[in-house]
Amino acid sequence: MTTTRGGVLDAGTGSFGDGLPDMVANLDTDTIRPIPWLPGVAYAIADIDNPDGSRSDVAPRAVLRSVLDEYEKEGLVPVCGPELEFYFAQRTEGGWERILNKAGRVYTTGSQVDPDGHYLHLLRMLDQLNIGAFAGNHEFCPSQYEINLWHSEAMDAADRTFLFKTAIKDVTASRGILGTFLGKPWNDEGGSGFHLHFSVTDGDGVNRMHDGGGELSETALQMIAGVIDHADAIAAFTNPTVNAYKRLGPDTLAPYRSNWGYDNRSTMIRIPPERGQGTRLELRIGDGSANPYVIIAVVLAAALDGIRRGLTPPAAAEGWAYEDEERPVLPMSLKAALDALAADAGLRDLLTGDFIDVFTVMKRDEVERYEAEVDDPDTRDVTAWELEEYIEDY
């Protein structure tokens, strides 16, 4: 397996020990989309399979497909709405910097927050790419933007999010800047989240998250309980970098404890106020470095575990939930999250063991390199190592 620095690791099954076997990229013709900024070229998403045609245990799209198969057995259809923020940055002689620095421009558009037209061009390109983009704006922090995507069934939502991230990296690179989804690129400004809205419907598309009387359904409560039960382990996937944990903490509008609450942005799982067909959960822990297929797969797997085991969630948090001492603090480092993942046998049963093993090898290597190369690995400050390691790739 290849690291972000171009190193190659022996990740066990299907790697050096097996003689570097082939993988096969099979074109999914349903995903073909002409690329608006590259006339004559079209994107197509590939399924990564083993040479005998079976699904690869470590391919992110295949991992999600396996989780969706389990939902189908329950007669449920997961629906997801991704919500990602990102920064525009540029490399200068002093290192990576934001391209804008005027604060206080949240929920604005126009030349003051887009003097070179990068954002507006990107919005138009995403529209023409036909991935369900419908709106956008400058976000809370200078040089930070959000472009909104419609919700849809889980695999389609994951495909569109993958295309969204790929397109933003490509369009910005073609204009000489960097679009980055890194969770916490700057010490002096907030991070970029990958909030995941999700729900389930029955086979006829009827939302199963409410009881018909304005309350959450038993299914929704079990899904909350499942995600909370596996929260520490799934953090390794929702927040898969050393950097990601520096976005989390008290009073950040990113989660700090494994809790939930009604329309409460200080909790890990927020229940938006809409009911009826719009009833859903919003997981707020993830950041943009998460793989769209993986974050959706692991969150849905944990939620399904809650349904199958009939779990009951803890009481909903009220008020400023960072002070909700009834609930434990989430892992505050990638190392702690990987330890929690190793200890979570239940999550391993829900996902393929090879997938978890290979991911763990890659991420343990990342932690080891960080700890060896940074003077104070426990610092909560963003280090130059993190920018060098991640910012261009994420």
Next chain:
Amino acid sequence: MLHDLAETRRLLETQGIDVVRLIFTDLLGMTRSKDLLVSQLERSAAHGPASARARG
């Protein structure tokens, strides 16, 4: 599959598409890709272009 790919090739050619950028994510979330020439699509995509798993 071959029939689908022939139809896909014809459709792409009518849209002026001569390259298909086949993309997937690796486990880390990096976008990996291979460019396929549409003129060769039936042959190159019928059984998937093979890659060594070390890049996955």
